[in-house]
Amino acid sequence: MSSIRVMPLGGMGNVTQNMFLYQVDQQILIVDCGIGFPDHHMPGADLLIPDISYLHQLLEQGNTIAGMVLSHGHEDHIGALGYILPELPEFPIFAVPFTAAFAQKRLEDKGARGSVTPVHDETHLQISPTFSVEFVQVTHSVPETRHLIIRTPAGTIYHGSDFKLDPHPVDGKVSQLDRIGQLASEGIDLMTIDCLRVESADWTKSESTVGPSIETTMRETKGKYIITLMSSHIHRIQQTIDAADKCGRKITFVGRSVEQNMEIALSLGEAHIPKGMQIDKRDIQNTADDKLCVVIAGSQGQEGSSLVRAVFGEHPVIQIAEHDTVVFSASAIPGNELPYYAAIDELCKNGVHVVYPDILKTLHQSGHASTPEQQELLGLVKPTYVMPIGGADRHRVKFLEFVAEPLGYTKDAVLLPNSGEVLELSASGPKVVESVHLKPRIVDGLGIGDVGPVVLSDRKALSEAGIIVVVVPRVKGQFRPKDIRVISKGFVFMKEADDVIEFITSTTAELLTTFKKKTSDEKLRRSIEHTLSRKLFKIIRREPLVVMVIADTA
């Protein structure tokens, strides 16, 4: 038996940036290609993409990419395609038709080459002599989510990314537990499994429990019913359409992401709107408020989103009036509370009726499996080894404690590699065979990867105490201390900072006299910068970046 190498390029302990490599016999299968979301340590970063340098290394060593399979249509599983594909040789990409259409759209948006092949026979997809893949249907917060059974000469893998076990999904397509049980009886060597919601001991409520709350709040609404939610959550949008239909309201979609997603969902039959019910968003103002239901993007209160522009009265087609109701059918993503609640506060202040999950819990249900659901799936698949994925480090560790150990798994059978570690699974068991230093690849504007740790740490320092630039002219090798100029940004308000500027100018002039003629510019600069920083900190307890520039002229 040959061996399987496993490597998550987005890192372990990261919830997003999903991109997994499975390598067998010089062949590589990639699962997913998602973006990550930068945190406050990465100011200015737009998004993160997986670090594929290890993949490049494998290619240089003579391995080839057999293909890529996409599990479902969320951004953190397909959103990096447009960035990553141009950096790699061509290979086939597969997904079920709905996911393929979502992914294709991402590629078009970025103007990237490549196409995603829609898979119709899900029971047997032969990607290369080495890899064949079978898709199994599971429930999640985007339609047509799949788990993958990957058969290789070195063993069988169950790739169990995002899922929940919803007994009553909106489209009626329940998770195929019977089939999973059957397939698993062939023997699964390695299973990866979504552990994000391991902190919850209660079976995640069905998505279909959200619909009644949407309908109830809609019936109580006097003016426009405006609902914001994750724009890929087609089933929740379907429940909104159904409620609007019952309440005699027209429906319209506002926001690029929700408009695009609904176009795809409608064209593929994943969503349905009764004839004549949908109106163009430009007709909002020609429709009576109490006959209108608006689905709008921006449920996290994102700056620049349609919702936030509407909240602040800056949206071209939708005005929010006092008799309207705005419903947040999404909770704040941890770390994103400020903009989320700022939007709610602003609406409340303006006298608009707002309903959100903190006051009506049933307005949102998670798309992820809780502890008992993870146990149910693990107990069904019964892999030899299991590796929790899709969660932070605490979730992976608690998976061992709450999910695997109660089912009899020992510590050795639950794989918790560190970020960057390459696992090899062979007849003798799993071991770490390599450790790669994964760097977060930041997309900032049109630049990819040029914002690294140095730039980020400068940005952090700049944001905390600003910068002071000391310009020292030097003419024909002679410093001109009388002509020193000091500029500061983000430190103190310059118009009120005469004393500080005077202090820096005179200190620099004084320091210049203490150096020997032979001192290198570099050394002199560093020494003055260091001394100024220290003195400023003593005076005002702040640490601005201090930069000295020698302005040389002949």
Place this chain on the structure above:
Amino acid sequence: MSSIRVMPLGGMGNVTQNMFLYQVDQQILIVDCGIGFPDHHMPGADLLIPDISYLHQLLEQGNTIAGMVLSHGHEDHIGALGYILPELPEFPIFAVPFTAAFAQKRLEDKGARGSVTPVHDETHLQISPTFSVEFVQVTHSVPETRHLIIRTPAGTIYHGSDFKLDPHPVDGKVSQLDRIGQLASEGIDLMTIDCLRVESADWTKSESTVGPSIETTMRETKGKYIITLMSSHIHRIQQTIDAADKCGRKITFVGRSVEQNMEIALSLGEAHIPKGMQIDKRDIQNTADDKLCVVIAGSQGQEGSSLVRAVFGEHPVIQIAEHDTVVFSASAIPGNELPYYAAIDELCKNGVHVVYPDILKTLHQSGHASTPEQQELLGLVKPTYVMPIGGADRHRVKFLEFVAEPLGYTKDAVLLPNSGEVLELSASGPKVVESVHLKPRIVDGLGIGDVGPVVLSDRKALSEAGIIVVVVPRVKGQFRPKDIRVISKGFVFMKEADDVIEFITSTTAELLTTFKKKTSDEKLRRSIEHTLSRKLFKIIRREPLVVMVIADTA
């Protein structure tokens, strides 16, 4: 009848920075003097203090400060004393002994003058001919919390800041509902009331429900039991002491805030440790791990806190081992999820057993009243007018909907002033008589108030895309385009940015030739900065601050 003016100097819709002015007959009573916590829009800010410019204005108009009363010992009610008192004339400050001791400590820490008088007869405190105050005991998350009944010739005010109605408080001192009912029967004209937790429909659980979870987790712990919590939460610390006593563990306190607070609590009899049970933190390493309970500061994962230093192996007296248990008896404060969960993730990664409220809910209970408790108190006090305080805008608005309206209050009787509005309550009812522009006063290092909107917006811009400084030497009035120097920080990594630097240099040199001789330096500078910004954005879609400096020498 004269009138009462009411003004929260910390602003409405702010949860923290509590400082209320009540003005009657040229006399001012101040209630509380707290700090606020800066958010991500205020990088580098250490803390916020109330804007007292309106108070200065009142003093200039001939009003005088009769005194200040402190409701309880939390930082957002007493923490700004050391900053604010030096800016005001002297006046007496009152609080019950425990709160007075906490406040006195804050003053000493800042080296500020002033003393807080401990009040022993709580039923009648005559502060001036205009104001007399009666204290009533309520439950909260710090001992000896009080509500205030403020009697004035213009009417009676019930000042109901932070509280919950805990039927089984740890110290047995329940909220004095009977007395409140009696006092209220005299007639309350205006009530302020803590509305922070109005989103919760369930009666807030008793603090005494936390103790059993502490004891259970302690019994299961093989090594050291390390618990982190809000360092002013004396009753939770008492429950920890009691559990440690039962489990035969010694107790010690680590972290300046928790050490100081416990010293005060023990000296005033608000906490009790059996003889011989407390050890010095320097004796941790001389005590068997399984005989040790450590209460450590840093429950929000604050950078530099004792807990975080211990987590990263950088604390001088405490090492965390794999067999230890670390218990977070505090939830993440909204907006603070990142550092909080980073500490938990790091411990999990290191194999330490961690328990936190997400996996054991009973490890934390709020100190604030939910909807039914707010209703209970409002129904008891039956004021003519009620003003929700201590919450964000959404909480104030939902107070009207969930608490006041169900009790028969009309919109007119529920006062929801905007931030900065001064309310006057007279025989003809309440009206806004003045509107003050409240500025957030930022404490940054040793500077107070010198970091304003311009500096903050620069810091934000700097953090998002960095800065580019273009230095153009000019000798005897002649520009030296060949000697242009470009420095960037936080933009791109300089060593990889030759092209960008070259582009900026040559563009600047080119632009310099396009100006007429008479163009002012200011205009030339602005024009070049603007053009460079625009061109850079086109190329790379980023917006660094661009600063041009003319380095003049004669």
